[in-house]
Amino acid sequence: MTRREEFTRWMLKHSNRSKNTIDKYAAAVVTISKELTKYSNTTIDIYSINDSMSIDSIKQIYLKIDVLREKDERGNRMYTSALEWYKKYLKEAEFISNIAKEQPSEYSVKHIKKLKGEFKIKDGMKYWNRDRSIVDKIIYIKNNECEYDNTHRYFISKATNKNYVEGHHLIQMQFQDMFEYSLDVESNIVSVCLVCHKILHLGRLEDKIKIIEKLYNLREHELKSSGLDIRLDELIELYK
Ligand SMILES: [Zn+2]
Ligand SMILES: [Zn+2]
Known part of the structure; x- marks a missing residue:
């Protein structure tokens, strides 16, 4: 499954948005990648980004470009919303992979005796x-x-x-x-x-x-x- 398909699936499960809107968001991520590549002269492929924090920087760059910011405003902020959802998706994926790795992560459950607190x-x-x-x-x-x-x-x-x-x-x-x-x-x-x-x-x-x-x-x-x-x-x- 491609990242785009995974993201679509995840939104269907977690976002309460209609299938139509979700497809638009998934496509918006591609559009943003292309536009940022064009305006910034560096290849940007948002679907190959794995850490959720980078999405904030992408969003900042996006909003600094006037044509893109105006386009987002005209489109009811569809583009920035798509980025927000993609960030949420990545965050959850990071969270799950931490559990799966069973690192001394704060999310592994151990049923141990704990001393009483204060x-x-x-x-x-x-x-x-x-x-x-x-x-x-x-x-x-x-x-x-x-x-x-x-x-x-x-x-x-x-x-x-x-x-x-x-x-x-x-x-x-x-x-x-x-x-x-x-x-x-x-x-x-x-x-x-x-x-x-x-x-x-x-x-x-x-x-x-x-x-x-x-x-x-x-x-x-x-x-x-x-x-x-x-x-x-x-x-x-x-x-x-
Ligand atoms: Zn109940
Ligand atoms: Zn209770």
Whole structure:
């Protein structure tokens, strides 16, 4: 598959744009390459660029050339939008190849025991610090799906352009004192849709139990590896 085809495919999956618009964007990348080659006297082939950061420089060069900037403005910024989408595509490709290489990348998941973090005391309550990047990592790895039911798709997030999900600590942070190791670990964070998440916090116990059971079965071994020994009935107890 050529880069152009890959890019088209990726946009079909992630951009919510019509096939017609997507084809225009894919063609726009070729047009920009040709025009920049013409105006800058150096051969520029955007589809052979692999790092997303270079796309910013391409865009800057493009916008400095008056005829091209005006053409982009007349065309509802189709050309610069195409570059933005191509940059997003490259970014994700870089991200995936980092995972595949399994370098000591921050995205490989290890279910290890982690020492408890810091906490603050406010109104006599302990608030344990959380590492937001762990939630982001789990959501990415779980493909922005609700782990209770992957058909739960309510809306597309503006920030990620993917199904909106939230991270939830299966053993909730307020129970940290009951455990020797940190609860703020990959093993204990699940990706759930907003409705399942609200049920887990605000629902009736009988509705919570169905979700807890499924999530517990998915994480039982990982929780143990992270030093979080808990039986299903004990976990349910914590949701009463
Ligand atoms: Zn939660
Ligand atoms: Zn759900």
